[in-house]
Amino acid sequence: MSKVSRRKFVTAGLVATAGISGLAAAAKLAQRYGLVPPDSGGIYGPGETLTYAAQRLLMRHSLAREFPRSLISKTPFANEMPPLNDAFKRLQAGGFADWRLSVDGMVARPMSLSLSDLKSLPVRSQITEVVCEEGWSYIAEWIGTPLLDVLNAAGVLPQARYVVYFSIDPDWWESIDMADARHPQTLLTWAMNDGDLPVGFGGPLRLRVPRQLGYKNVKFITRLTVTDSLKSFGKGLGSAAPEGGYAWYAGI
Amino acid sequence: MPMSSNFAAQPLALSNAGVGVFHFGRFLIRFKLRRPNGYAILPDVSDVAPLQNSDLPRHAAFVRVTHWITAICFFALLISGAEIVISHPRFYWGETGNVRTRPLFKIPIPSSRSMVPTGYGYVLPDQNGWSRYLHFQAAWAAVLTGLVYAIWGLWTGHFRSNLFPAPSDRTWQSFQAVIARHIRLKRPDQAEALSYNVVQRATYLTVIFVLFPLVVWTGLALSPGFNSVFPAAVNVLGGRQSARTLHFFVSAFLLLFLIVHIAMVILAGFRNRMRSMITGVAAVPQEHP
Numbered sequence: 001m002s003k004v005s006r007r008k009f010v011t012a013g014l015v016a017t018a019g020i021s022g023l024a025a026a027a028k029l030a031q032r033y034g035l036v037p038p039d040s041g042g043i044y045g046p047g048e049t050l051t052y053a054a055q056r057l058l059m060r061h062s063l064a065r066e067f068p069r070s071l072i073s074k075t076p077f078a079n080e081m082p083p084l085n086d087a088f089k090r091l092q093a094g095g096f097a098d099w100r101l102s103v104d105g106m107v108a109r110p111m112s113l114s115l116s117d118l119k120s121l122p123v124r125s126q127i128t129e130v131v132c133e134e135g136w137s138y139i140a141e142w143i144g145t146p147l148l149d150v151l152n153a154a155g156v157l158p159q160a161r162y163v164v165y166f167s168i169d170p171d172w173w174e175s176i177d178m179a180d181a182r183h184p185q186t187l188l189t190w191a192m193n194d195g196d197l198p199v200g201f202g203g204p205l206r207l208r209v210p211r212q213l214g215y216k217n218v219k220f221i222t223r224l225t226v227t228d229s230l231k232s233f234g235k236g237l238g239s240a241a242p243e244g245g246y247a248w249y250a251g252i
Numbered sequence: 253m254p255m256s257s258n259f260a261a262q263p264l265a266l267s268n269a270g271v272g273v274f275h276f277g278r279f280l281i282r283f284k285l286r287r288p289n290g291y292a293i294l295p296d297v298s299d300v301a302p303l304q305n306s307d308l309p310r311h312a313a314f315v316r317v318t319h320w321i322t323a324i325c326f327f328a329l330l331i332s333g334a335e336i337v338i339s340h341p342r343f344y345w346g347e348t349g350n351v352r353t354r355p356l357f358k359i360p361i362p363s364s365r366s367m368v369p370t371g372y373g374y375v376l377p378d379q380n381g382w383s384r385y386l387h388f389q390a391a392w393a394a395v396l397t398g399l400v401y402a403i404w405g406l407w408t409g410h411f412r413s414n415l416f417p418a419p420s421d422r423t424w425q426s427f428q429a430v431i432a433r434h435i436r437l438k439r440p441d442q443a444e445a446l447s448y449n450v451v452q453r454a455t456y457l458t459v460i461f462v463l464f465p466l467v468v469w470t471g472l473a474l475s476p477g478f479n480s481v482f483p484a485a486v487n488v489l490g491g492r493q494s495a496r497t498l499h500f501f502v503s504a505f506l507l508l509f510l511i512v513h514i515a516m517v518i519l520a521g522f523r524n525r526m527r528s529m530i531t532g533v534a535a536v537p538q539e540h541p
Contacts, residue, residue, distance in 0.1 A: 044382075047389025055477040062480040065487075067347070075352035080367045129348065129492065131476050133380060134365060135340040136350035137492055211480050245381025251477025252388060 034161060034177065038230045038238030039248040052249040059251070060179045064210035067127045072193065073138035076130075078200030081219070088168050088220060096204040101150075101188070105164075105225035108155030115190055115204055121145045121153065126185055128210040130217065133250065140201075142208050144189035148182050151226070159228045164239075165207050166223040174218050174239040175230055175248070176209060185210050188221065213250035215241060308446055310534035315410065318401040319529060321393065326510065328390035333503060335383040338376060339364045343500060347491030356497060395468060402460075414448065415457055421450040446534060455509070463506050470499035 030036050035053035039045075084092070091099050096115060104110040125143040147163070163181040166173040180186055187208040190197050197203035202219030209216045230238045238248035311319075341359040342351070349355065351368055362372035364379065405411045417426070430451045448456065472478045473486040473495035489495040517525040528534035 044385035044389050047385065047392050050392045051388055055475075059477050059481045064476060064480045065483050071347060073348050073350075073353075075350070077350035077352050077367075080365070129476075131492065132340075132350075133336075133384060135336070135496055136342075137348045138350055139348050211477050213476065245385075247381075247385060247388075252475040 037247075037249045038175075038236070039242040044247075048247055048249065051252050055249075055251045056177075056179060059211065061183075062211070064126075064128050064185050067129065067139050069127060069141070071139050072127060072141060076138040076140050076193075076201070077136065078198065079132065079214070081200070082169055082171070084199070085169060091168075091204075092199070099204050099222075101205060101222060101224065103150060103154045103224045103226075105227050106157040106160045107151075107226050108157065109153070111154055113150070118145045118150070118188060118190065118205075121149045124184075124187060126187065126208075126210065128185065128208070130210075130214050132214040133246070141193050142187055142189045143191035144187040144208070146184060147186045147188055147207065147224075148184065150188060150224070151181065154226075156226055160226045161228045162226075162230055162238075164225040164227060164230070164233055165218055165221055166225075167218050168220040168222045172218055172220075172240060173234070174207075174216050174241065175227075175233070176212070176216065180209055180211065183209075183211065211251055215246065216250045306536045307533045308536055309532060310446060310528035311532050312408070312410065313532060314401070314404050314408075316529055316532055318397050318404075321397045322401075325390040325394035325397065326506070328386050329394065330503070330507065330510075332383040332387040332390065335379050336387065337500070338362075339378070339380050340368060341370070342368065343497045344493035345490065345497060346493055349493040391468075391471065398464060411457075415453050415460075417450045417453045421453075426450045427454075446536065459506070459509055463502055463509070467499065467502045467506060470495050470502055474499065 030049065030053055035056055037048050037052040040049045099115050101113045101118065103113070122145065123143065124146050125141055127139060127141045129137050129139045131137045160178060162175045162177055164173060164175040189202070189206045189208045190204060192198065192201055197206060202217070205221045206217060206219045207221050230236060234240065235243050237243055242248050337359065338361065341361050341363055342355040343357055344353060345356045361370070362374060362376050363370045364376040366375045427450055430449045469485065470489065473489055474492065479486045486492055486495050489498060524535050
């Protein structure tokens, strides 16, 4: 053992130094290019960072799969939900005529949009799959206004990095990076298949992010905030999901 | 993955020569009898004395390190994967499937979601958060370790010399011979203590080059992000739910392999097998005086 130890020791030392500097450089680059998710602290940080960084490098502009009309699910599944609160019920009683979507934060023109304001912006539809982290899925046609058009109307400032979006349920909020926020399939959805978006599926307004799992597709959206940092939102982990133990990034 | 289950290597009691001889690769190896009817008396694993006559190199360091990292990752993937299945123990074929769709099959266990009709009157606590975090972290570690192992294995000739069967062994007769020996619970020959028989080689190659790539592929095909870049990865499997069902079955085959692997390690001599995969040195079976 003692005979080999010197050369081995030096080699191992060099390899370890190279490895640690390599990792440090990689971490620095990842920070610089926005490849580190907000929930990267803690023991699962390395895996989360690898997943988010790899997917961001691979799929900044790729499109979620779209399906032929014949594949639209005849039995879509409206998932279990927390009970609707009084604010929601009041708006529901008025046929959602008073539903507002406020847009604030790092925008040139903060605004408050009604559903008919939204519908006057460009309308897009997509036949995409809702994919739950539990394993089930369904395909529907989703009709709405691309988030990008709303962001353009509000004038996003250049330092913006994330869009935080809030449900009328105060415990339900998420955020996405600008790659997802500006993605053509990210849709403020107000109709599904042949009619208005049913309440069970998030009506009157749900954000569809089809390159991520269902739980990023928050129902009953009332507010968007554009920001350069997620630190001041909740516990600073990016969204409600990591506070409940789930990953912020849900592209996997 | 590199795993050492040499189920052929049982303690031998074959001849009454005082000195044993066998071939290891192109080396003719002689060893002295140290204990009748069994293994050489093993030094403690903590014993760092020079190799005994009957202790021979068995597993290279890179095989041992990647084996144990993979073992830890596989355990984490198995636990977290089973935990995720509990949230929806129903499987489908095709692109879509949910509780309103007829399943291909159900696993008769309770669920951690109240919306899943299981027939049980209670709902298990939700553990998917940490299960998903752990599953993907372990998957990254396993895939990176697997890549290191594969590159190193090709570079060093590990696959060629230790896993691909020798040309003379690539016959049904060799397979049948090994299987027949196992069925008759016959003692293996001495060479098998330091090498794998053709059935072991075929099994390890299948796990390394078929099941592991398949489980990674079917797993990636469940990622909506990955699928947006490589839609063919999920489409050729017949859709998302088919990919999920295949991921489950490939995992089940890997679990079956793990169970047989551990059983064979125990049957072939747990202590010596563990020792050779930890220290790299195997005790060679001795012949009877």
